[in-house]
Amino acid sequence: xxxxxxxxxxxxxxxxxxxxxxxxxxxxxxxxxxxxxxxxxxxxxxxxxxxxxxxxxxxxxxxxxxxxxxxxxxxxxxxxxxxxxxxxxxxxxxxxxxxxxxxxxxxxxxxxxxxxxxxxxxxxxxxxxxxxxxxxxxxxxxxxxxxxxxxxxxxxxxxxxxxxxxxxxxxxxxxxxxxxxxxxxxxxxxxxxxxxxxxxxxxxxxxxxxxxxxxxxxxxxxxxxxxxxxxxxxxxxxxxxxxxxxxxxxx
Numbered sequence: 001x002x003x004x005x006x007x008x009x010x011x012x013x014x015x016x017x018x019x020x021x022x023x024x025x026x027x028x029x030x031x032x033x034x035x036x037x038x039x040x041x042x043x044x045x046x047x048x049x050x051x052x053x054x055x056x057x058x059x060x061x062x063x064x065x066x067x068x069x070x071x072x073x074x075x076x077x078x079x080x081x082x083x084x085x086x087x088x089x090x091x092x093x094x095x096x097x098x099x100x101x102x103x104x105x106x107x108x109x110x111x112x113x114x115x116x117x118x119x120x121x122x123x124x125x126x127x128x129x130x131x132x133x134x135x136x137x138x139x140x141x142x143x144x145x146x147x148x149x150x151x152x153x154x155x156x157x158x159x160x161x162x163x164x165x166x167x168x169x170x171x172x173x174x175x176x177x178x179x180x181x182x183x184x185x186x187x188x189x190x191x192x193x194x195x196x197x198x199x200x201x202x203x204x205x206x207x208x209x210x211x212x213x214x215x216x217x218x219x220x221x222x223x224x225x226x227x228x229x230x231x232x233x234x235x236x237x238x239x240x241x242x243x244x245x246x247x248x249x250x251x
Contacts, residue, residue: 001196001198003198003201012206014037015053015209015210016212017032019209019211019215020216022175023214023218031151032108033050035104035108036240039244043100043101043104044097045196046104047189050150056210057211060211060214060215062179065168065171065172065175069175073159074177076136077156080138080142081184084139087140087147089191092147092192108149112238112241114154115234129162129164130159134159138159139156139159152178152181
């Protein structure tokens with residue numbers, strides 16, 4: 001990982017995008033930074049670079065939503081995420097790097113499909129609240145997709161949406177859940193060798209960008225329409241996701 005102009009031309013926009021999403025603008029799209037970075041880095045380098053930055057964003061966001069969450073809902077998802085994270089670590093340790101690149105691409109396209117289906121009302125909140133068993137299942141899926149590409153938003157949303165929470169409680173519960181999930185990923189990431197000296201040095205230089213992104217997201221959440229933002233994000237994810245899948249299958 002060379003920390004040169006080429007790297008920062010990709011890394012700065014990616015981190016800003018993730019920060020804005022964590023701040024509430026384009027919520028659940030923070031993971032898009034990972035597919036973008038995977039265009040110039042290996043899958044492991046991409047997720048390893050983003051995790052410490054996402055944790056900085058989480059701390060900033062948690063302070064803004066302090067105690068506004070539903071602790072029980074968050075607790076179920078966090079507990080369920082544990083086996084999902086462990087499965088992700090086993091897959092990463094045993095699989096060829098191309099498999100991870102392929103999975104990141106699939107998750108990127110799946111996220112776009114999920115969002116478009118929600119917009120078209122093909123996916124709606126369950127008519128009844130999901131029980132804790134279902135919450136543990138969706139928590140496990142959250143942990144797995146989060147380990148692969150920091151993309152746990154959609155599976156966590158399935159459970160949270162069934163609870164009919166107001167917007168603030170929903171956002172706060174999501175923030176708390178992913179603060180804990182990201183924290184739990186640190187040891188497995190270190191164990192399988194995802195973190196490197198170069199990625200940690202890069203993180204130190206990008207922390208100000210992460211904080212600025214969160215603060216910008218909070219401001220934009222109240223001031224800027226999200227429609228154009230989401231449209232551009234979906235196009236971007238389709239292009240990058242397709243490219244990653246092509247590269248994984250062609251090499």
